[in-house]
Amino acid sequence: MFYSETKIELDMMDIFESCKEMEVTVQSVAILAYAKVLAKMTGKRDVAFGQVLAGRSSLGLEAERVVGPLFNTVVKRVMLDPTFISNRNMVQRIQKFTIEAQSHEHAPLHEVQKSLRRKGVLSVATLVDTLFVFRKSEQTLQDDLTDSKIWMPYITDDYIPESEYRMNVEVEQTEKAITVRASCQGEVMAQGDLDQALKDFSQAFCDIVEHPLRCVTIFPDELQTLPLSLGSSADNAVLVADTSAPSHEPVIRDILSQVSKVAMEAIQPDTSIFSIGLDSLSAIRIASLCRAAGLKAGVADVLQGGTLRGIGLRVQAMHQDNTNKDSLIEEYSSIKKDVIAQLGLKPNAIDKILPCLSGQMYHLASWLQTRRTLFEPAWPFSCSERIDVETMKDAWFSLRENNPILRTCFYAISPSEVVQVVLSECDRNDGT
Known part of the structure; x- marks a missing residue:
């Protein structure tokens, strides 16, 4: 993965004034700029990409009754035509489309x-392979958490998180500047190409703001x-149906x-997984x-x-000696001792210690930023009839016994790293 970052070289007041005159938002300008960049990269003026939306704003008051994030990826199609x-x-056309599509953004x-x-319209794994995120930040983490370094963004020069999308672009708007960040898979483009893409984005954004009456295809x-569009091209997928069947193909078919x-019997070697109703979520279970x-x-x-045949040729039987038995965390024993001491646990109380996923870190940070109120239910639960307290305790205890996630806690091992600790068992009288 490669990473690049740049800032829009325009004064924010000039940007706001231009958007006001055009009667559009900064987000709509950013979407058009991104569409121009994709058009240049793909060689056609009809492009589509995924946009991540928070989803809470369109729910109105109902958002308070929903626990957890409501992120969703919606497809944006931009045709630079005429x-x-x-x-x-x-x-303005982009903004109008965005407004009209709000009622469908939860699909x-x-x-x-x-x-x-x-319907036979889509024959590839995903509808889009690039992602766009627009984020408006009223204040930064540094403004809120100056005394808690653990929740500051941790960025290193040698680590870029992997992504299922070929290219990801984030546009962050603050009161002082607009920052554009992008990452891409190494097989898609080189670092220099990614830097050029962000340069094109910045210039396209400035062109829209400074020259609103100029033809959209001038820059x-x-x-x-x-x-x-490029028209319908011949299918260039590699045909594998004629190759010899691997020994484990019956297992995959099943x-x-x-x-x-x-x-x-209906699944032949050349049967597409998409034609039988499978998708990217189904692929997780299949794997x-x-x-x-x-x-x-x-x-x-x-x-x-x-x-079927394509999957069979890509996967292979696992050998026991190839299984990696190493821990996912360095200095596991030392960290385990610290966790036992700090949390007051017995030595055999820990089932496993795992690193936190990026999404977990995000939710923890958001939870602390809101003083431990975000993602908490905003309404009380009630029952129409009396429930035996001991029966309720037994049910809760059984639920925690069978679901490790309800026996998991978090522990900070450094100012920039948190681990999740899965307890081997739960205490019936721990107050939860």
Whole structure:
């Protein structure tokens, strides 16, 4: 993965004034700028990408009755057509579309993709392979948590988190500046190409703000000669149906049949997993079942394989000696001793210690920023009839015994790292 970052070289007051005159938001300008960059990269003026939305604003007062985040990825399609349309008219069109689409922004992306596959419109793993995020920050973490360094962003030069999307772009708007950050997979483009993409974004953004009446295809220059679409090209997927079947193909066929509820006889070597109703979420379960059956398989193997034979050629049987038994955390024994001492646990009370996922870190930080109120239910629960207290305690104890997530706590091992501690058992009288 490569990473790049830049700032928009315009005064925020000038940006706000221009957006006010065009009657659009800064987000709409950023979307058009990103569409121009994608058009230059893909060689066509009809582009689509995924945009991550928070989802709470459109729910209004109902948002208070929903626990947890409401993030969803929606598909944005931008057609830079006709070529003589102005920046202003195009960005107004984008804003109008965004407003009209708000009532549909909670539709799950995987359901949209599944529907398209059933209609035969979508034959690839995902509808979009690039992601766009617009974030408006009223204040920074540094403003709120000057006395708590553990929740400050931890950034290193040698680590960039992996992503399922080929390119990710985040635009952050503050009162002082607009910052653009991007990451991409190394096989998609080099570091220099990513830097150039952000430079193009910055220049396109400035062009929209400073020249709203200019034709939308004037900048970047390449847009003027690009077609609207590339047309239907011949399918260049590698045909694997004629290759010899691997020995574990029957196992994979059985798993596909189990997940899709389609008869095994109907699943041929060249049967697309998407044609039998499977999607990226189903791929997670398929990969898990393959590993349980002794096959070394990942979600990417399922999605990129695409067919029964394709998946079979990508996965392989796992050998016991290849299994990595090393801990996911360095100095595990030392950390375990600290956890036992600080939390007052018995030596055998810990089942495992695992690193925190980035999403968990985000939720922990957000929870602390709101003084431990975010993601907490905003309403009381009540029952219409009397419940025996001991029966309730027994049910809660049984639930925690069978769900490790309810026996998990978090422990800070350094100013920048937190681990999750899964307890081997729970105490019936611990007050929860």
